[in-house]
Amino acid sequence: MTMAASSRPRTLDPANLDPLQRWLASAVEASRVEITRADLLSGGAVQENWRIHAMIDGGPRAGTHALALRTDAVARLPMSLDRPREFACIKAAHAVGVLVAEPIAECADKSVIGAPFTVQRLLSGTAQARRIIRDPDLAGFGPALAREIGSQLARIHAIRPPNDALAFLPLPEPDAVGAAVAEMRRALDKASEPRPALEYVLAWLLSHKPAARPTSLVHGDFRTGNYLIENGQLTGILDWEFCHWGDPREDLGWFCARCWRFGNDALAAGGIATRADLLEGYNAASDAPITESELAFWEILGAARWAVIALLQGQRFLTGGERSLELALTGLMSAEMEFDALEAIAALEAGRPIP
């Protein structure tokens, strides 16, 4: 038994795996499950991720498997789904062939390991944005990777309401952009520091609202850093807790927003390729094609959204009583996204493409 991370687990006890083995056997209709290895990958106060090697005897999944066990987060960001709901979104995406870690089982019973959890097949690859961006072979695999990502996004967006399995997701208001701006303004009102530049960006967004698109399932945090690649190939899409019904262009704008290029500024699609590459893959797989010029609005909306999130994180430090350097430094980052949004707006007003 090894422990890969130094933080002390709060749930699964590697010295007492019997309850988990019995539960897993029943969940996968096996006669017996033996867990030969359990490594804590990351986690601590908020949430834990375990890598588990399981030998499954009998049933449809007989064999040796590498699995990922995730507990629910104790403290979630506003707007994020709890683990069972996120799992339902992952199942819906998996059912239509989206590249996602195969959902295997979920457990709401706290007595098994001390917290509710889910089990998925373990995917290989790296999600580390800077490693992907600085890969010396990026110029070779980047465009094809962006096309594949575009095609995966189109598949997610083809999931449309009504959908019985996702009935818990609230339908967006008819004026989704207006509602998003109103929500960001409410968040700004809670921040102790006035941000005139962000107010300017929000007012601009309201006065440049595009015509609505049919509502789709939106991943909500689709960016470099939230997908896995191995040998330049996409192996899976991660972090589904911000899934919601919305405008499909929101995901594409978030992916291309300047703040998510990790220094590879010239490659607008997540720092890995051009917008044209991403949209080529998207439009080949979608019945509702999207143009490059349409993306600008959604990239600016993405920058505004990240600026607001950063401010809220800083607010937790300023007035929420959380003495965290990370929160304080994140709060200061809002100025970067505000600057990018202003630059993009200035470019559009001057009739130039946005950076």
Added chain:
Amino acid sequence: MTARRIDADALLDLATEMLRAEVLPALAPEQRYAGAMIANALEIARRALAEEVEAAEWSLLDSLYEEGEGSTAQLARDIRADTLPKGKAADIAEALRTLLIAELRVRNPRFLASRGIGG
């Protein structure tokens, strides 16, 4: 760098230099992120002492309101409500950009450099 006085700037400069030269390289991998954050915070604090973001703020506010009457809170409210004094709203985007640049010189000069704006 040789400081002329042992003031807050010199102390922060020294502390950051020691942290980067002697402490960070010796940290265990799982502590390096915390160490880098501490160095970043010290550098921001040092620049905050040296820079004058407030000067940029007042210059913007005094161009829009009666001298000494404006505030960033008032400006934020006026932008949201579209009640900026007529004739002064036109250049507001450029003025806000100038203000953000002053702020970012303290918060993250490397970001500004990545956007083609030098010190």
